[in-house]
Amino acid sequence: MQNLHDYKEISLVDSHCHLNMLDWENNKDSLLRQAQYQHITHMLTVNVNPLEFAQLLEIAHQHASIFCSVGLHPNNTNGYKGAIDTVDWHQSLYDILVNSVENPKVVALGETGLDYYYDKSERKDQQDAFNIHLKVAVEKDLPVIIHTRDADVDTVHMIKRFPESRGVFHCFSGDVAFAKEALDLGYLISFSGIITFKNAESLRDVVKYVPLDRMLVETDSPYLAPVPKRGKENQPANTLYVAEKVAEIKGILLREVGEQTTKNFFQLFNKAM
Ligand SMILES: [Zn+2]
Numbered sequence: 001m002q003n004l005h006d007y008k009e010i011s012l013v014d015s016h017c018h019l020n021m022l023d024w025e026n027n028k029d030s031l032l033r034q035a036q037y038q039h040i041t042h043m044l045t046v047n048v049n050p051l052e053f054a055q056l057l058e059i060a061h062q063h064a065s066i067f068c069s070v071g072l073h074p075n076n077t078n079g080y081k082g083a084i085d086t087v088d089w090h091q092s093l094y095d096i097l098v099n100s101v102e103n104p105k106v107v108a109l110g111e112t113g114l115d116y117y118y119d120k121s122e123r124k125d126q127q128d129a130f131n132i133h134l135k136v137a138v139e140k141d142l143p144v145i146i147h148t149r150d151a152d153v154d155t156v157h158m159i160k161r162f163p164e165s166r167g168v169f170h171c172f173s174g175d176v177a178f179a180k181e182a183l184d185l186g187y188l189i190s191f192s193g194i195i196t197f198k199n200a201e202s203l204r205d206v207v208k209y210v211p212l213d214r215m216l217v218e219t220d221s222p223y224l225a226p227v228p229k230r231g232k233e234n235q236p237a238n239t240l241y242v243a244e245k246v247a248e249i250k251g252i253l254l255r256e257v258g259e260q261t262t263k264n265f266f267q268l269f270n271k272a273m
């Protein structure tokens with residue numbers, strides 16, 4: 001049991017959410033109030049399509065506590081290719097990333113990576129886009145937010161080509177062996193509400209395995225609402241339940257989880273301040 005005194009000193013960062021998917025303009029007051037009430041001091045709203053980047057940047061500009069990224073989600077690669085009016089989508093993506101990161105509110109590249117589970121975009125295109133993000137990340141010395149699903153081997157293989165890159169495997173759902181590979185690459189691991197799900201026993205073993213100073217917590221709102229909010233739309237405030245679960249699994253105080261994951265966040269996303 002955490003005591004009340006413990007809660008007063010908590011500070012947490014939602015390292016991965018999608019505020020633009022939460023009808024932000026109509027809900028921002030309540031989202032911010034609830035986040036504050038549940039000790040969330042900062043949030044990183046993550047881009048999944050450069051065509052929506054302007055919208056995200058506007059949200060980030062409204063509040064000192066909100067940062068954003070720029071990137072193309074692997075599942076959106078096909079759509080992006082089709083939507084832009086140029087023959088060379090690689091060059092266009094590269095240019096957008098390079099130009100967007102000049103903004104002080106943009107603290108990371110991504111989310112990018114490989115998703116062979118949904119296979120909504122051709123694998124070759126996903127890999128090309130991933131490669132471009134990694135290249136820009138190294139050129140601009142910025143962290144990468146990695147989304148990977150059913151593509152462990154290729155993901156690790158591609159990151160190894162950019163040994164200077166750094167970043168986070170977001171919404172981690174792999175096993176201990178894969179977590180070890182991610183850590184060996186120097187990357188952090190971010191846990192979401194999945195760790196609270198009843199059938200996620202093996203993922204809780206991964207939480208046990210990953211050192212506290214190598215992990216982040218996130219909601220991935222509006223997706224993946226944790227217990228006790230399952231079935232509802234997720235929101236940054238619910239980072240608290242993820243952090244509480246980490247504390248419970250590791251047998252440490254919630255305050256320690258908050259302190260260390262917040263420190264990890266600002267160390268990785270060092271443009272954020
Ligand atoms: Zn993702």
Ligand SMILES: [Zn+2]
Pocket residue numbers: 016017018046111220
């Ligand atoms: Zn996401």
